[in-house]
Amino acid sequence: MIENNVIDSKLLERIKCCQLPVDKRKSLPFECYWEDSILLQEQKQLFSNQWIGLGRIDRLETPGEFEAFELCGQQLILIRDQNESLRLYANTCRHRGAKLLDGSGQCQAISCPFHGWTYSLSGDLKYAKKMSDNPNFDFSEHSLIEYKLKEVKGFLFAFLGDKPTNLDSQLGDFAELHHPWSLDELVTTKRETFEVKCNWKAFLDVFNEYYHLNNVHPTSIDNLYNEPEVAEKTTGEYASQFGLTSGTGALLEDQQSDALPKMDNLDTPWSLGARYTWVFPNMTFAASHEAIWVYETTPITAGSCQVRQSICFPKNTTELPDFKEKSQAYYQRLNDALDEDISALVNQQKGLNKSTSIQGQFSSLMESNVATFANWYASKLA
Numbered sequence: 001m002i003e004n005n006v007i008d009s010k011l012l013e014r015i016k017c018c019q020l021p022v023d024k025r026k027s028l029p030f031e032c033y034w035e036d037s038i039l040l041q042e043q044k045q046l047f048s049n050q051w052i053g054l055g056r057i058d059r060l061e062t063p064g065e066f067e068a069f070e071l072c073g074q075q076l077i078l079i080r081d082q083n084e085s086l087r088l089y090a091n092t093c094r095h096r097g098a099k100l101l102d103g104s105g106q107c108q109a110i111s112c113p114f115h116g117w118t119y120s121l122s123g124d125l126k127y128a129k130k131m132s133d134n135p136n137f138d139f140s141e142h143s144l145i146e147y148k149l150k151e152v153k154g155f156l157f158a159f160l161g162d163k164p165t166n167l168d169s170q171l172g173d174f175a176e177l178h179h180p181w182s183l184d185e186l187v188t189t190k191r192e193t194f195e196v197k198c199n200w201k202a203f204l205d206v207f208n209e210y211y212h213l214n215n216v217h218p219t220s221i222d223n224l225y226n227e228p229e230v231a232e233k234t235t236g237e238y239a240s241q242f243g244l245t246s247g248t249g250a251l252l253e254d255q256q257s258d259a260l261p262k263m264d265n266l267d268t269p270w271s272l273g274a275r276y277t278w279v280f281p282n283m284t285f286a287a288s289h290e291a292i293w294v295y296e297t298t299p300i301t302a303g304s305c306q307v308r309q310s311i312c313f314p315k316n317t318t319e320l321p322d323f324k325e326k327s328q329a330y331y332q333r334l335n336d337a338l339d340e341d342i343s344a345l346v347n348q349q350k351g352l353n354k355s356t357s358i359q360g361q362f363s364s365l366m367e368s369n370v371a372t373f374a375n376w377y378a379s380k381l382a
Protein backbone atom coordinates (compact mmCIF):
# COMPACT_ATOMS: atom_id res chain seq x y z
CA MET A 1 0.00 0.00 0.00
CA ILE A 2 3.00 2.24 0.03
CA GLU A 3 4.78 3.00 -3.27
CA ASN A 4 5.02 -0.26 -5.14
CA ASN A 5 6.29 1.13 -8.40
CA VAL A 6 9.75 -0.43 -8.02
CA ILE A 7 8.34 -3.96 -8.10
CA ASP A 8 7.22 -5.27 -11.46
CA SER A 9 3.41 -5.54 -11.60
CA LYS A 10 3.44 -9.22 -12.67
CA LEU A 11 5.69 -10.05 -9.75
CA LEU A 12 3.34 -8.16 -7.43
CA GLU A 13 0.47 -10.33 -8.64
CA ARG A 14 2.47 -13.44 -7.78
CA ILE A 15 3.34 -12.05 -4.34
CA LYS A 16 -0.40 -11.64 -3.76
CA CYS A 17 -0.79 -15.43 -4.20
CA CYS A 18 0.86 -15.70 -0.78
CA GLN A 19 -2.37 -14.33 0.70
CA LEU A 20 -4.55 -17.20 -0.52
CA PRO A 21 -6.08 -19.60 2.06
CA VAL A 22 -3.30 -21.77 3.41
CA ASP A 23 -4.19 -24.90 1.42
CA LYS A 24 -3.93 -22.89 -1.81
CA ARG A 25 -1.26 -20.43 -0.69
CA LYS A 26 1.85 -20.12 -2.86
CA SER A 27 5.33 -19.82 -1.43
CA LEU A 28 7.11 -16.51 -1.99
CA PRO A 29 8.09 -15.88 -5.62
CA PHE A 30 11.69 -16.88 -6.14
CA GLU A 31 12.60 -13.31 -7.14
CA CYS A 32 11.95 -12.31 -3.51
CA TYR A 33 15.13 -14.22 -2.65
CA TRP A 34 17.50 -12.59 -5.16
CA GLU A 35 16.08 -9.40 -6.77
CA ASP A 36 17.72 -6.11 -5.70
CA SER A 37 14.46 -4.20 -6.25
CA ILE A 38 12.75 -6.47 -3.74
CA LEU A 39 15.50 -5.90 -1.20
CA LEU A 40 15.04 -2.16 -1.62
CA GLN A 41 11.31 -2.47 -0.92
CA GLU A 42 11.96 -4.69 2.08
CA GLN A 43 14.29 -2.08 3.52
CA LYS A 44 11.60 0.58 3.17
CA GLN A 45 8.51 -1.37 4.10
CA LEU A 46 9.72 -4.05 6.50
CA PHE A 47 12.86 -2.72 8.17
CA SER A 48 12.12 1.02 8.38
CA ASN A 49 8.40 0.95 8.91
CA GLN A 50 7.97 -1.17 12.01
CA TRP A 51 9.76 -2.45 15.11
CA ILE A 52 12.70 -4.76 14.36
CA GLY A 53 13.99 -7.46 16.72
CA LEU A 54 17.58 -6.88 17.86
CA GLY A 55 17.91 -10.00 19.99
CA ARG A 56 18.39 -10.42 23.71
CA ILE A 57 18.72 -7.42 25.97
CA ASP A 58 21.27 -8.85 28.44
CA ARG A 59 24.42 -7.60 26.78
CA LEU A 60 26.75 -4.56 26.95
CA GLU A 61 26.64 -4.61 30.70
CA THR A 62 28.82 -1.64 31.68
CA PRO A 63 28.58 2.04 30.64
CA GLY A 64 30.45 2.68 27.41
CA GLU A 65 30.26 -0.91 26.12
CA PHE A 66 29.14 -0.87 22.51
CA GLU A 67 28.45 -2.92 19.40
CA ALA A 68 28.65 -1.32 15.97
CA PHE A 69 26.65 -3.11 13.30
CA GLU A 70 24.96 -2.68 9.95
CA LEU A 71 21.25 -3.04 9.32
CA CYS A 72 20.06 -2.80 5.72
CA GLY A 73 23.16 -0.82 4.77
CA GLN A 74 22.73 1.64 7.63
CA GLN A 75 25.52 1.85 10.21
CA LEU A 76 24.32 1.74 13.82
CA ILE A 77 25.78 1.78 17.34
CA LEU A 78 24.16 0.02 20.28
CA ILE A 79 25.76 1.36 23.47
CA ARG A 80 25.10 1.47 27.21
CA ASP A 81 25.10 5.05 28.51
CA GLN A 82 26.32 6.36 31.88
CA ASN A 83 22.88 5.73 33.40
CA GLU A 84 23.13 2.11 32.23
CA SER A 85 20.37 2.50 29.64
CA LEU A 86 20.86 1.00 26.19
CA ARG A 87 20.85 3.54 23.35
CA LEU A 88 20.78 3.07 19.60
CA TYR A 89 22.48 5.73 17.46
CA ALA A 90 23.22 6.22 13.79
CA ASN A 91 26.94 5.41 13.48
CA THR A 92 27.42 8.58 11.48
CA CYS A 93 29.20 11.74 12.59
CA ARG A 94 27.06 14.89 12.56
CA HIS A 95 29.94 16.88 11.03
CA ARG A 96 30.57 15.33 7.61
CA GLY A 97 29.23 11.86 8.11
CA ALA A 98 32.21 9.65 8.94
CA LYS A 99 31.58 6.30 10.57
CA LEU A 100 32.29 6.69 14.28
CA LEU A 101 32.87 3.23 15.76
CA ASP A 102 33.84 -0.21 14.46
CA GLY A 103 33.29 -3.68 15.90
CA SER A 104 32.63 -3.88 19.60
CA GLY A 105 34.40 -2.62 22.69
CA GLN A 106 34.32 -0.04 25.44
CA CYS A 107 34.64 3.73 25.23
CA GLN A 108 34.26 6.70 27.54
CA ALA A 109 32.96 8.93 24.77
CA ILE A 110 32.25 8.52 21.06
CA SER A 111 35.00 10.26 19.16
CA CYS A 112 35.07 10.70 15.40
CA PRO A 113 38.28 9.45 13.74
CA PHE A 114 38.06 12.09 10.97
CA HIS A 115 38.20 15.53 12.66
CA GLY A 116 37.69 14.59 16.29
CA TRP A 117 34.14 15.70 17.08
CA THR A 118 33.32 13.92 20.33
CA TYR A 119 29.94 12.87 21.73
CA SER A 120 28.96 11.75 25.24
CA LEU A 121 27.49 8.29 25.75
CA SER A 122 24.11 10.08 25.79
CA GLY A 123 24.79 11.29 22.25
CA ASP A 124 25.41 14.99 23.04
CA LEU A 125 28.14 16.75 21.09
CA LYS A 126 30.72 17.77 23.71
CA TYR A 127 33.78 18.75 21.70
CA ALA A 128 34.28 20.11 18.20
CA LYS A 129 37.60 21.88 17.72
CA LYS A 130 37.47 25.55 16.67
CA MET A 131 33.65 25.45 16.42
CA SER A 132 33.16 27.43 19.66
CA ASP A 133 34.58 30.42 17.72
CA ASN A 134 31.51 30.40 15.50
CA PRO A 135 28.56 32.23 17.15
CA ASN A 136 26.22 30.52 14.68
CA PHE A 137 27.24 27.01 15.71
CA ASP A 138 25.00 25.39 18.31
CA PHE A 139 26.40 22.24 19.93
CA SER A 140 22.89 21.18 21.01
CA GLU A 141 21.81 20.96 17.36
CA HIS A 142 24.46 18.37 16.57
CA SER A 143 23.68 15.45 18.84
CA LEU A 144 23.85 11.95 17.41
CA ILE A 145 20.72 10.73 15.65
CA GLU A 146 18.99 8.38 18.06
CA TYR A 147 16.44 5.62 17.39
CA LYS A 148 13.79 4.29 19.74
CA LEU A 149 14.43 1.05 21.63
CA LYS A 150 12.00 -1.05 23.68
CA GLU A 151 12.16 -4.30 25.60
CA VAL A 152 9.55 -7.07 25.59
CA LYS A 153 10.13 -10.40 27.41
CA GLY A 154 13.90 -9.89 27.41
CA PHE A 155 14.02 -9.09 23.68
CA LEU A 156 15.16 -5.75 22.31
CA PHE A 157 13.21 -3.99 19.56
CA ALA A 158 14.24 -0.92 17.55
CA PHE A 159 12.32 1.42 15.28
CA LEU A 160 14.46 2.89 12.50
CA GLY A 161 11.87 5.00 10.68
CA ASP A 162 10.64 8.52 11.42
CA LYS A 163 7.26 7.73 12.95
CA PRO A 164 7.38 4.93 15.53
CA THR A 165 4.31 2.72 15.46
CA ASN A 166 2.77 0.96 18.46
CA LEU A 167 4.90 -2.05 19.45
CA ASP A 168 2.14 -3.51 21.64
CA SER A 169 -0.21 -3.60 18.65
CA GLN A 170 2.50 -5.12 16.48
CA LEU A 171 3.16 -7.94 18.96
CA GLY A 172 -0.49 -8.57 19.96
CA ASP A 173 -0.67 -11.62 22.26
CA PHE A 174 3.08 -12.41 22.01
CA ALA A 175 3.79 -11.86 25.73
CA GLU A 176 0.74 -13.85 26.82
CA LEU A 177 1.46 -16.83 24.54
CA HIS A 178 5.08 -17.04 25.76
CA HIS A 179 4.34 -16.38 29.42
CA PRO A 180 5.01 -20.02 30.53
CA TRP A 181 8.73 -19.78 29.56
CA SER A 182 9.61 -16.71 31.73
CA LEU A 183 11.59 -15.41 28.78
CA ASP A 184 12.51 -12.15 30.49
CA GLU A 185 14.43 -13.99 33.22
CA LEU A 186 16.74 -16.01 30.98
CA VAL A 187 20.48 -15.40 30.76
CA THR A 188 22.42 -15.49 27.48
CA THR A 189 25.43 -17.78 27.81
CA LYS A 190 26.70 -17.81 24.23
CA ARG A 191 26.40 -15.39 21.34
CA GLU A 192 27.81 -15.61 17.79
CA THR A 193 27.53 -13.52 14.65
CA PHE A 194 28.22 -14.94 11.19
CA GLU A 195 27.41 -14.53 7.52
CA VAL A 196 25.41 -17.01 5.46
CA LYS A 197 25.26 -17.03 1.66
CA CYS A 198 21.49 -17.06 1.44
CA ASN A 199 18.69 -14.53 1.47
CA TRP A 200 17.79 -13.35 5.00
CA LYS A 201 14.26 -14.82 4.75
CA ALA A 202 15.52 -18.26 3.68
CA PHE A 203 17.44 -18.63 6.95
CA LEU A 204 14.30 -17.82 8.94
CA ASP A 205 12.18 -20.09 6.75
CA VAL A 206 14.29 -23.18 7.37
CA PHE A 207 14.49 -22.57 11.10
CA ASN A 208 10.71 -22.46 11.28
CA GLU A 209 9.70 -25.55 9.35
CA TYR A 210 9.60 -29.26 10.17
CA TYR A 211 9.41 -30.33 6.54
CA HIS A 212 13.19 -30.56 5.97
CA LEU A 213 14.09 -32.40 9.17
CA ASN A 214 14.35 -35.97 7.86
CA ASN A 215 16.18 -34.88 4.70
CA VAL A 216 18.63 -32.42 6.21
CA HIS A 217 19.05 -33.66 9.81
CA PRO A 218 18.45 -37.44 9.49
CA THR A 219 20.90 -38.53 12.20
CA SER A 220 21.37 -35.40 14.32
CA ILE A 221 17.94 -34.15 15.48
CA ASP A 222 15.17 -35.49 13.20
CA ASN A 223 14.13 -38.30 15.54
CA LEU A 224 13.64 -35.89 18.44
CA TYR A 225 10.81 -33.99 16.78
CA ASN A 226 7.29 -35.41 16.69
CA GLU A 227 4.80 -34.09 14.16
CA PRO A 228 3.95 -30.54 15.33
CA GLU A 229 0.60 -29.30 16.61
CA VAL A 230 -1.51 -27.05 14.44
CA ALA A 231 0.04 -23.57 14.69
CA GLU A 232 -1.38 -20.89 16.98
CA LYS A 233 -3.78 -18.29 15.66
CA THR A 234 -1.92 -15.25 16.96
CA THR A 235 -3.17 -11.68 17.16
CA GLY A 236 0.26 -10.15 16.58
CA GLU A 237 2.68 -9.92 13.66
CA TYR A 238 4.38 -13.20 14.47
CA ALA A 239 3.88 -16.94 13.93
CA SER A 240 4.27 -19.70 16.49
CA GLN A 241 3.98 -23.48 16.43
CA PHE A 242 4.46 -25.97 19.25
CA GLY A 243 5.38 -29.63 18.94
CA LEU A 244 6.18 -32.45 21.34
CA THR A 245 9.73 -33.77 21.37
CA SER A 246 11.19 -37.12 22.39
CA GLY A 247 13.62 -35.87 25.03
CA THR A 248 14.84 -32.35 24.27
CA GLY A 249 15.18 -30.72 20.85
CA ALA A 250 18.04 -28.65 22.27
CA LEU A 251 20.50 -31.58 22.29
CA LEU A 252 21.65 -34.03 19.64
CA GLU A 253 19.99 -37.43 19.63
CA ASP A 254 23.08 -39.11 21.08
CA GLN A 255 23.69 -36.50 23.80
CA GLN A 256 20.31 -36.54 25.54
CA SER A 257 21.91 -37.69 28.80
CA ASP A 258 23.49 -34.23 29.14
CA ALA A 259 20.07 -32.59 29.53
CA LEU A 260 19.93 -29.74 32.02
CA PRO A 261 16.90 -29.24 34.32
CA LYS A 262 13.58 -28.04 32.97
CA MET A 263 12.56 -24.44 33.58
CA ASP A 264 10.73 -23.87 36.86
CA ASN A 265 6.94 -23.72 36.70
CA LEU A 266 6.72 -24.94 33.11
CA ASP A 267 3.56 -27.07 32.87
CA THR A 268 2.63 -29.73 30.35
CA PRO A 269 2.54 -29.80 27.42
CA TRP A 270 5.16 -27.02 27.26
CA SER A 271 7.54 -29.06 29.43
CA LEU A 272 7.44 -31.87 26.84
CA GLY A 273 8.32 -30.09 23.63
CA ALA A 274 9.49 -26.97 21.84
CA ARG A 275 7.78 -23.84 20.59
CA TYR A 276 9.12 -22.25 17.39
CA THR A 277 8.26 -18.57 17.06
CA TRP A 278 9.03 -16.10 14.27
CA VAL A 279 8.66 -12.43 15.19
CA PHE A 280 8.26 -10.69 11.84
CA PRO A 281 10.24 -9.69 10.00
CA ASN A 282 13.63 -10.85 11.19
CA MET A 283 13.83 -12.52 14.62
CA THR A 284 13.05 -16.11 15.52
CA PHE A 285 13.59 -18.44 18.44
CA ALA A 286 12.89 -21.93 19.72
CA ALA A 287 11.76 -22.35 23.32
CA SER A 288 12.52 -25.83 24.60
CA HIS A 289 11.85 -26.83 28.21
CA GLU A 290 15.32 -25.96 29.49
CA ALA A 291 16.77 -23.42 27.03
CA ILE A 292 15.88 -21.06 24.22
CA TRP A 293 17.93 -20.34 21.12
CA VAL A 294 17.43 -17.17 19.14
CA TYR A 295 18.41 -15.95 15.66
CA GLU A 296 18.13 -12.52 14.07
CA THR A 297 18.95 -12.11 10.40
CA THR A 298 19.59 -8.95 8.42
CA PRO A 299 20.25 -8.68 4.70
CA ILE A 300 23.75 -7.87 3.47
CA THR A 301 22.83 -8.34 -0.20
CA ALA A 302 19.76 -10.04 -1.68
CA GLY A 303 21.73 -13.30 -1.65
CA SER A 304 23.57 -13.05 1.68
CA CYS A 305 22.73 -12.20 5.26
CA GLN A 306 24.20 -11.62 8.66
CA VAL A 307 22.93 -13.89 11.40
CA ARG A 308 23.19 -13.41 15.16
CA GLN A 309 22.73 -16.49 17.35
CA SER A 310 22.11 -16.51 21.12
CA ILE A 311 21.38 -19.34 23.53
CA CYS A 312 19.83 -18.66 26.92
CA PHE A 313 19.11 -20.62 30.11
CA PRO A 314 17.40 -19.85 33.43
CA LYS A 315 19.81 -18.16 35.86
CA ASN A 316 19.60 -21.03 38.37
CA THR A 317 20.63 -23.49 35.65
CA THR A 318 23.71 -21.41 34.81
CA GLU A 319 24.74 -21.62 38.47
CA LEU A 320 24.80 -25.43 38.57
CA PRO A 321 28.28 -26.91 39.11
CA ASP A 322 28.06 -28.99 35.91
CA PHE A 323 26.59 -26.20 33.76
CA LYS A 324 29.83 -25.34 31.99
CA GLU A 325 30.41 -28.93 30.97
CA LYS A 326 26.83 -29.80 30.03
CA SER A 327 26.22 -26.55 28.15
CA GLN A 328 28.93 -27.59 25.66
CA ALA A 329 26.58 -30.28 24.36
CA TYR A 330 23.91 -27.60 23.78
CA TYR A 331 26.35 -25.44 21.82
CA GLN A 332 27.43 -28.45 19.79
CA ARG A 333 23.81 -29.30 18.91
CA LEU A 334 23.23 -25.76 17.66
CA ASN A 335 26.37 -25.76 15.57
CA ASP A 336 25.93 -29.26 14.13
CA ALA A 337 22.32 -28.61 13.07
CA LEU A 338 23.33 -25.17 11.80
CA ASP A 339 26.06 -26.64 9.59
CA GLU A 340 23.48 -29.00 8.09
CA ASP A 341 21.02 -26.14 7.58
CA ILE A 342 23.65 -23.88 6.03
CA SER A 343 24.59 -26.52 3.43
CA ALA A 344 20.90 -26.82 2.54
CA LEU A 345 20.50 -23.02 2.41
CA VAL A 346 23.53 -22.44 0.19
CA ASN A 347 22.19 -25.11 -2.16
CA GLN A 348 18.70 -23.55 -2.09
CA GLN A 349 20.13 -20.09 -2.88
CA LYS A 350 21.98 -21.50 -5.91
CA GLY A 351 18.70 -22.94 -7.19
CA LEU A 352 16.80 -19.74 -6.51
CA ASN A 353 19.26 -17.29 -8.08
CA LYS A 354 17.86 -15.64 -11.21
CA SER A 355 14.97 -18.12 -11.26
CA THR A 356 11.62 -16.68 -12.29
CA SER A 357 9.75 -19.97 -12.31
CA ILE A 358 6.29 -20.08 -10.73
CA GLN A 359 6.49 -20.61 -6.99
CA GLY A 360 5.39 -23.78 -5.17
CA GLN A 361 2.93 -24.49 -2.36
CA PHE A 362 3.36 -25.22 1.34
CA SER A 363 2.77 -28.27 3.47
CA SER A 364 0.22 -26.50 5.64
CA LEU A 365 1.11 -28.35 8.86
CA MET A 366 4.88 -28.79 8.46
CA GLU A 367 5.61 -25.29 7.07
CA SER A 368 2.96 -23.41 8.94
CA ASN A 369 5.11 -20.53 10.27
CA VAL A 370 6.67 -20.06 6.82
CA ALA A 371 3.21 -19.86 5.23
CA THR A 372 2.08 -17.32 7.85
CA PHE A 373 5.17 -15.22 7.18
CA ALA A 374 4.55 -15.33 3.41
CA ASN A 375 0.99 -14.07 3.97
CA TRP A 376 2.23 -11.25 6.23
CA TYR A 377 5.05 -10.37 3.80
CA ALA A 378 2.58 -10.09 0.93
CA SER A 379 0.35 -7.83 3.05
CA LYS A 380 3.29 -5.44 3.49
CA LEU A 381 4.68 -5.49 -0.06
CA ALA A 382 1.75 -6.11 -2.41
Ligand code: FES
Pocket residue numbers: 093094095096097098112113114115116117
Ligand atom coordinates in the same frame (compact mmCIF):
# COMPACT_ATOMS: atom_id res chain seq x y z
S1 FES B 1 33.27 13.79 9.96
FE1 FES B 1 33.37 13.47 12.11
S2 FES B 1 34.52 15.10 12.84
FE2 FES B 1 34.44 15.44 10.74
Ligand SMILES: [Fe+2]
Pocket residue numbers: 206207212216217337341
Ligand atom coordinates in the same frame (compact mmCIF):
# COMPACT_ATOMS: atom_id res chain seq x y z
FE1 LIG C 1 17.15 -27.31 10.18
